[in-house]
Amino acid sequence: MTxxxxxxxxxxxxxxGAFDALNTVIPYNDPLYxxxxxxxxVDPEQVxxxxxxxxxxxxxxxxxxxxxxxxxxxxxGIGYPEPNRSHFRSMDIWHTAEPAKQATEGWLGKAxxxxxxxxxxxxxxxNFGRGLPRxxxxxxxxxxxxxxxxxxxxxxxxxxxxxxxxxxDIFSRMYSPAIGTGPTNDYLSQTGLDVLKGADILSxxxxxxxxxxxxxxxxxxxxxxxxxxxxxxDFGTRVLYTSLNPGAFDTHANQNIAFPKLWAEVTNAVGxxxxxxxxxxxxxxxxxxxxxxxxxxxxENGSGTDHGSGSVAFVIGDAVKGGAxxxxxxxxxxxxxxxDLRWNNDFRSTYATLLxxxxxxxxxxxxxxxxxxxxxxx
Amino acid sequence: xxxNDTALMAHLMRRAGFGAQYHEIEERAAKGYExxxxxxxxxxxxxxxxxxxxxxxxxxxxxxxxxxTPEYFAWRMINSRAQLEEKMVLFWHSIxxxxxxxxxxxxxxxxxxxxxxxxxxxxxRDMLIEISKDPGMIYYLDNCLSHKDAxxxxxxxxxxxxxxxxxGMDGKFxxxxxxxxxxxxxxxxxxxxxxxPGQPYGRYEAQxxxxxxxxxxxxxxxxxxxxxFNGEDVIDIIVKQPAAARFLSRHLYSYxxxxxxxxxxxxxxPPVDMETxxxxxxxYFRSGYNIRSMLRVLFNSxxxxxxxxxxxxxxxxxxxxxLRMVGDWTTPKPGFEFIFDEMKYMGQxxxxxxxxxxxxxxxxxxxxxxxVHRINFTADFLGDTSHTxxxxxxxxxxxxxxxxxxxxxxxxSLRLLGHYELADQNRRMLISKVEKNGQMTTGTPEFSxxxxxxxxxxxxxxxxxxx
Numbered sequence: 001m002t003x004x005x006x007x008x009x010x011x012x013x014x015x016x017g018a019f020d021a022l023n024t025v026i027p028y029n030d031p032l033y034x035x036x037x038x039x040x041x042v043d044p045e046q047v048x049x050x051x052x053x054x055x056x057x058x059x060x061x062x063x064x065x066x067x068x069x070x071x072x073x074x075x076x077g078i079g080y081p082e083p084n085r086s087h088f089r090s091m092d093i094w095h096t097a098e099p100a101k102q103a104t105e106g107w108l109g110k111a112x113x114x115x116x117x118x119x120x121x122x123x124x125x126x127n128f129g130r131g132l133p134r135x136x137x138x139x140x141x142x143x144x145x146x147x148x149x150x151x152x153x154x155x156x157x158x159x160x161x162x163x164x165x166x167x168x169d170i171f172s173r174m175y176s177p178a179i180g181t182g183p184t185n186d187y188l189s190q191t192g193l194d195v196l197k198g199a200d201i202l203s204x205x206x207x208x209x210x211x212x213x214x215x216x217x218x219x220x221x222x223x224x225x226x227x228x229x230x231x232x233x234d235f236g237t238r239v240l241y242t243s244l245n246p247g248a249f250d251t252h253a254n255q256n257i258a259f260p261k262l263w264a265e266v267t268n269a270v271g272x273x274x275x276x277x278x279x280x281x282x283x284x285x286x287x288x289x290x291x292x293x294x295x296x297x298x299x300e301n302g303s304g305t306d307h308g309s310g311s312v313a314f315v316i317g318d319a320v321k322g323g324a325x326x327x328x329x330x331x332x333x334x335x336x337x338x339x340d341l342r343w344n345n346d347f348r349s350t351y352a353t354l355l356x357x358x359x360x361x362x363x364x365x366x367x368x369x370x371x372x373x374x375x376x377x378x
Numbered sequence: 379x380x381x382n383d384t385a386l387m388a389h390l391m392r393r394a395g396f397g398a399q400y401h402e403i404e405e406r407a408a409k410g411y412e413x414x415x416x417x418x419x420x421x422x423x424x425x426x427x428x429x430x431x432x433x434x435x436x437x438x439x440x441x442x443x444x445x446x447t448p449e450y451f452a453w454r455m456i457n458s459r460a461q462l463e464e465k466m467v468l469f470w471h472s473i474x475x476x477x478x479x480x481x482x483x484x485x486x487x488x489x490x491x492x493x494x495x496x497x498x499x500x501x502x503r504d505m506l507i508e509i510s511k512d513p514g515m516i517y518y519l520d521n522c523l524s525h526k527d528a529x530x531x532x533x534x535x536x537x538x539x540x541x542x543x544x545x546g547m548d549g550k551f552x553x554x555x556x557x558x559x560x561x562x563x564x565x566x567x568x569x570x571x572x573x574x575p576g577q578p579y580g581r582y583e584a585q586x587x588x589x590x591x592x593x594x595x596x597x598x599x600x601x602x603x604x605x606x607f608n609g610e611d612v613i614d615i616i617v618k619q620p621a622a623a624r625f626l627s628r629h630l631y632s633y634x635x636x637x638x639x640x641x642x643x644x645x646x647x648p649p650v651d652m653e654t655x656x657x658x659x660x661x662y663f664r665s666g667y668n669i670r671s672m673l674r675v676l677f678n679s680x681x682x683x684x685x686x687x688x689x690x691x692x693x694x695x696x697x698x699x700x701l702r703m704v705g706d707w708t709t710p711k712p713g714f715e716f717i718f719d720e721m722k723y724m725g726q727x728x729x730x731x732x733x734x735x736x737x738x739x740x741x742x743x744x745x746x747x748x749x750v751h752r753i754n755f756t757a758d759f760l761g762d763t764s765h766t767x768x769x770x771x772x773x774x775x776x777x778x779x780x781x782x783x784x785x786x787x788x789x790x791s792l793r794l795l796g797h798y799e800l801a802d803q804n805r806r807m808l809i810s811k812v813e814k815n816g817q818m819t820t821g822t823p824e825f826s827x828x829x830x831x832x833x834x835x836x837x838x839x840x841x842x843x844x845x
Contacts, residue, residue, distance in 0.1 A: 086479055086480070086482055088478070088479035088730065089479040089480055092479060101733075102477070102479075102480075102732065102733035102734065103733065104732045104733055104735075104738075122746070127747070130719070130723055131719070131722055131723030131747070131751070132723075132745075132747040132748070134732070137745075139738075139742060141745075142745055142746040143745070143746060143747055144746055144747065145746070145747030145750065145751075152750075153750070154749075154750055154753045154754060154757075154838055155753065155754065155757055155834060155835075155838055156754055157754060157757050157758040157761055157834065158757075158761075158831070158834065163831065166811065167811075167831075167834070167835060167838070170807050170808070170811055170835060171835075171838055173807060174804045174807060174838075174839055174840065175840060178801065178803075181801075184637075184690075184740070184741045185840065187741050187744070188741065188744060188840050188843060189840065191744055191745060191746060191749050192749060192840065194746050195746050195749055195750055198746060
């Protein structure tokens, strides 16, 4: 097999809001399933079966297609000890890989520090969205956080192009380090110049890019497309991150309306990203992780689902050995965890597998300990 | 009134408040520096709170602000006439940290902010007692899980380490592991009623209760003293320690005067300005632990007056200061979440500090992502001529003469933003940017745009990152 593989790249897709795991990977053959979900149950005929027991929600056909090609690992029953059902706290736990106490450094921030300890590449990690997720934050680690790849940088509010060019020129000169102004000023100068440099480089990505893949609309899809553009522009970026708008998957009500649309949008974007990479012979360079902060209650509330715990995550790519990992949590009432799917594998096992087997990093200092690894990376 | 008076007043208002528009700076400077300090130290009672009950019943579109959300806190920082009172609420929130990601109860958090408003400039002893009784804190640091037969040390430890003494000072430890345990024992029985988090019990705030049956009333030895101590006794012992004076003085110094190293380094890193710290420590004991007295000494000190632009603005100071400068959000209106989120994107989400240690300050506020958000947010607001505060800057620049030189535009803009000072070469660069305009005719739409662009450029400078 000819390999187009360069440095391994991790793409993280954060499904903020906590998607309903039970209706994502559906145990449609379990007789208890329709009992818990009188309104929200999916017709078994429509479920996209993967192993005779469970199957994807019908809206996820793009992911199913990748699964059929053996490129999707489904991590069933993922979670962590003493599940927290607060969106913010639970997302924080996923970000910092530290369930026991509040921590400040992100797991990917630490990984980036290992990859590029001297900050030699201002684009080692790029986030798309508003604000930097804590997963990417660590002292001394510079991450570009891009809201709009076509208009990224400082002073984007200046309308006229020549006016802005002039302003950026002044900016770069004003941020040039001045001798003898102290370490803080030097640091601010460096950060300002990094931003300019990063923005300069990033602005070339859409120009270099051409593809026959036509992505759909919406913020998330646009950011996924930006991920493709930045990866294909060969800036040496190793971690690319984006998130679905918070709250989107938080389907306490009217789940049957919002949920299929969301999964269609997300999985179509994932499918398009894969095709785009493939068209550019870059499909072997990237592995994607798609996760959410927790699962939702097994028993529906009549219109939607409330906060739960055990969930499901996906790892996608050519380097992935497709199939189901972890066990699907039992739906027996006595085996539920306070009414939720009971987790059976720690999310840090998935992180450790990605860090060690895909990124080639030592996961122990990043995750603060050793975690059993899966074998979903080839 | 000299230039120096207004420059000093702008400095005071940036530090003891969230900044002010130039007309307020002038009014206060005319009144006098010490008088303004006294006014800030002694705000009129309830000079800025909304009647939340009235709002929620009659002003439905304002409801958002009346639900005791973090947005209400932000709104109040913008609009409070008692600026120092509100700045002290943020001060205490940054030290006596609780986080909504665990509490999930805005009403309980609101109650805590009200407590900070009430006790924020009172006695440090009272503040420590109040925070020990604060339902949010009791839940956040698990004191409600500490029982006489099974103590939970979380609160006992943080009270000593992060809230009152610090691990050590002058290279020596301030307390032992035994002190932590004894401290935790003294606080057994300090618990709450009404469950936190709110769900599914709704929006009722939790309340402090003292459960005598669950209090360990055995003898304890704490910081060298022995007795049948309860929580108040422990706090009485804490506040008379030199380390308590040092702890509070260093915090006040780094919040109001100049960026300092973080609390974990305090044991082995002496204060940069020992003289001022000593002065504050002396006032702490002289006044009987009175925070207001320490602040009076601080604001009237030369060290404070000479410390212009020695602190990097926090994200909250950046966002709130900008909104006050442009005069936006003086009344509640829809869409505030968007503004509120900007603080989060810059690295500081009020009511959600990253840990019990609070936010890391100084240069740690700035990284590639936060810098872009900070500059663009500030520049977008300062460059929007529809804001009354910007219109005021334009009309003041237009007031003196029909034309204005490039130097006058740069220097005038810096002055009206609060007497900002640029490194000489940077000032020259801004002047050369507008030099091609020659003498500019004031009062024209073009002039407004020229001012707006200048304000945006100033907002992007390194100097403007400082307060």
